[in-house]
Amino acid sequence: MLHLLKRLALLVVGPLLFLFICLAPHVCERRRGFRAWYWRLVPRACGWLLWFLSIRVEISPKATARMAQDENSIFAVNHRSHLDGFALLSNVPNEKWVTFGAKKEFFSNFFVGRGFRAAGLVSIDRARGSDALRHLATAVREMPRRRSLILFPEGTRSHSAGLAPFKAGVVIVAREAERSIRPVVIAGSDTLLPRDRKLPSPGVIRIDVLESFHCDDQATVDADLQRLQSAMSDAYEALLTA
Template identity: 50%
Template structure:
């Protein structure tokens, strides 16, 4: 059976009535900017306080959950998958990337016991205020112009993280337009080999159906966040073989849902 393009597939059913969606989006339009600016600037004032990253992570997680609620979007994860992530340690998380909603959906679905951070391209950290905020929040600054420097930075940051914290990487590098998963870059596999961590693959479903490329207002519906078993790198094989094996395992799960 052939795969359908995102624009050819119907979006998941809306989870709120039209009236409720209008009310929520008006609330987001009126109050959202103030709340989210507060979340963005907290690191400028509090980044050096004891335990900052712990409570700030929970603040950001709640902010992501409230944003999706106001957009009438919910995430779906089984209790078994929640338990897997709650117990997850010593991993690097990789997720596919199809929409601007992906990071928010992951943050909303994660159990609070599981901490994550993201790798941010160096250009986002050039401004002094953003640099201080990102560093205080624990984001990993990566210079994508130099692969070797980026890998060294990423490796050092992962080695300094507590075991229950994982950096989240998008192996496709950017949102993909393909019917299935895009080509994977080797960064996650190289970082896992350098640090001895496993890779925890997570597949995001339906985010592109709610917010396709070129659209700015998402539809209401449900995003499925599917947690896969840990992926172990095989030092006896080449990096390319590990990358291919990782992509194939995630692609099989992603394509299986499309065919349903």
């Protein structure tokens, strides 16, 4: 009964919260300190959404501390379902700032475009190929040390039981921007929201944050990528059996 009441409440609260997040930048973007409180509001909103959906996120104090202390990194996150971003953002500590890359087409959208810019999201022009990676690396290099770009090295939601093959972009950007990689592993989200479903089931999502991964300038990009995927795959399997 409680779960049903939460779902009904979400039908009212959800659209109002979405409108506020989308429209607040149109009204408040030029006010001093806007980005700070706005980017704190977004993770809280993600937490509220998961609460209404009766979804709980398990993450250890050690993993949270690693995020809080993290600097000069890129976050590499495996991708299982549309719940991944909400689960991760709702558990990012206040000491840590993160941001996403988004297709440049979204930035021209009236509702979300201004919010994306206000929150510091990075525009990605996929049609530019390698130039897009260089632009991304430049944007990361100019970020404050405590802010990290979140990248999904699989490129899309994985269809396989384990992690899908990684694309080279995350290592290339980390090398170009002279940053480490902070691997973040998420498990269970695809069970709650499979690709063929619109509404998630209640349940638990597990997150682990690994030690910093440092690229080896003496090795090839493929070698670094294999090393990164191996570490994240092992952590993913550990979460599944936890």
